[in-house]
Amino acid sequence: MRLRFPLRRPNRLVGAMLILTLGLSAQSALAAGPALAAPAGAAVSPLNTAFATAAARYDVPRDLLVALGYAETRLDGHGGAPSASGGYGLMHLTSNPAVRTLDEASALTGLERAVLRTDAAANIAGAAAVLRSYADRAGLTAADHTDIGLWYGAIVRYGGATDPAVARLYADTVYDLLVAGFTAPADAALKVAGRRITPDRGALARVPALGTGDVGTMSTDYGPAAWAPAYSGNYTVANRPSDYRVNYVVIHVTQGSYAGSISWFQNPAAKASAHYTFRSSDGAVTQSVREKDIAWHAGNWTYNTQSIGIEHEGYVDDPSWFTDAMYRASAALTRNLANKYGIPKDRTHIIGHIEVPGATHTDPGPNWNWTYYMQLVNGVTGIGTGTVKTGGGTLNVRSGPGTSYAIVGSVADGATVSIYCQATGTTVTGTYGTSNIWNRIGTNRYISDAYVLTGYDGFIPNVPRC
Structure with a gap:
């Protein structure tokens, strides 16, 4: 017989305990349950306590929950501002026509969506509740809950990707973090120790890993890039450069994760796309729109027709996403595009989204190092x-x-x-x-x-x- 822990709502006494412990809002305290100590040997911090509390409340592995948040946002809630795909908080609870984890979290916890969007502890508790509900639907028993490898399917479902290769990329990112271990950038007390894990990928074990070079589908435009096509309604088919001259490269920041952004371009609700997206950690790149076609990235039709759009994983307010690996890999692509289409390698033609006439976006933002990037584009590449x-x-x-x-x-x-x-x-x-x-x-x-x-x-x- 399979035993499951019910997804129950906490009583008001439990909520009061958490208010006293963390100073959280009443609604988020009622969602999270009793305040618990951080893992043995770990330093105490509000975030550490919030993760431990949510994990215990919903019987979700604490380290899995932390790794999911780190993969999505590096555990930064960005002041409650949404990502490009409508994700909120450090756990990226999402509300768009295809992914509704924010709404699911509200239904499971009884919390208002506004609280889940802006209160860190509520956001963590909401994600834990959603993951637990996915595990229940997948048939995980109470005895299974401690085996992190068995939660792979729940992580896949949380990401919401429809393309199997992108779904595997999303979940593998979380599990790679668990294997490597990490410390939260803004909270040295919040750590995950590396360990050996065998993820149960199920049917995705037969799906080639995206961008591994010798397997999977690679780009025909740019050799290093994996190919994960955007939804056909998120870009315009064309025949560039004969239809339109390519005069610009436009630099963007995803305001979201690498896998999540690639998945968003495959979502019919996005009405947006970019030609290429780069990963922060190692400079890996995926192409979503052929260079001959017009990606919808600049918010200006004339510039869309005349440009290649390049996204970079991260958030404009956090410079830690802009790694040397990503700068160098992106600059190599931009140099390739400039040579291919005769684009001058200067700041008049290699521009940020914010510099597109009529732009409503601020990316790549003040933390993007244009001096360094342009030196790399122009071949100053020595280390x-x-x-x-x-x-x-x-x-x-x-x-x-x-x-x-x-x-x-x-x-x-x-x-x-x-x-x-x-x-x-x-x-x-x-x-x-x-x-x-x-x-x-x-x-x-x-x-x-x-x-x-x-x-x-x-x-x-x-x-x-x-």
Whole structure:
């Protein structure tokens, strides 16, 4: 006999307990149930407690819930603003004609949609309730709930993708995070330890993984790109460049996840598309519209007809999404397009969505590094190396090119570092004299060049300026 924990609503005493613990709104407290301790050995934080509470309340693996949120938004609710596909909060509860997780969460928890959209604990509880309902429909028993591998189908359903390859991409992203482990960018107390997992992919195990190169369908326009076509009603069939000259490349930010954005272009309700989308973590790229056809991306028909639209996974208000891997991969495509269509490699012709006449969008936003990107487009692609020499001890890593920026880590004496670009900043005196040059060794990670042996006195030739 299969035993299941009912999806029950909490009583008011339980809700009051959570209000006192987290200071949450009354409605979200009533949804989440009793306040629970974070996992053993974990530091306590409001988000940590909210995940532990929701996971226990709905009998959903806590780490699975955290990984889902990280895959969708990197656990940033973006002030309740919706994603491009109508997803809200750090768990991306969605309301569009094809995906209704926000509405399902409201029905399961009894919470108003406005609360689920804006209250972090309510948003987490809503996602847990939805996942649990999917697990119940899939026939998972109470004994199954602790086996994270068996929740694969529930994660697939949560993503809402209709294309099997995109559905697998979405769920695999969550499970890859569980295997690797991670720490929430804005909350060091919220962590997931890596572990070995065997996901039960079911029928999707027979679906080629999207963009793996030797399997699946690849683009005929651009070799590195996987092919996942947009819905036919989300773009216009054409015969470019003979019908329309291609004069521009338009840079976008998805305001959503990689897999979620590709899936959105396949949704008949989207009425939008882009030619290419890049993934933040590794620069992987998927094509959704052939270059000869007109993607609906710029909000201006004239510019649509004359441009290639490139989306980049992330959110405009969070620079951590804009990785070197994504910059370099995207710039390689833009350079390819410029050479193919005779587009000048300058900022008059390689533009952001915000620069399209009549644009109502602000992407790629102030965190997009145009100087670095255009250097890469124009072939300044070298990566420098250096050896850290402190004379003993460690060298502070800063979030920006100067001593006024926050310390975000350290590098050991004698360590070899990769230098992606260099910037001018605070003047520092160190092992190799006095210098105002700072080396970027990762996303928002800088060290003073005064402590780094690069083989050059000053800037490194062929390494971009940040």
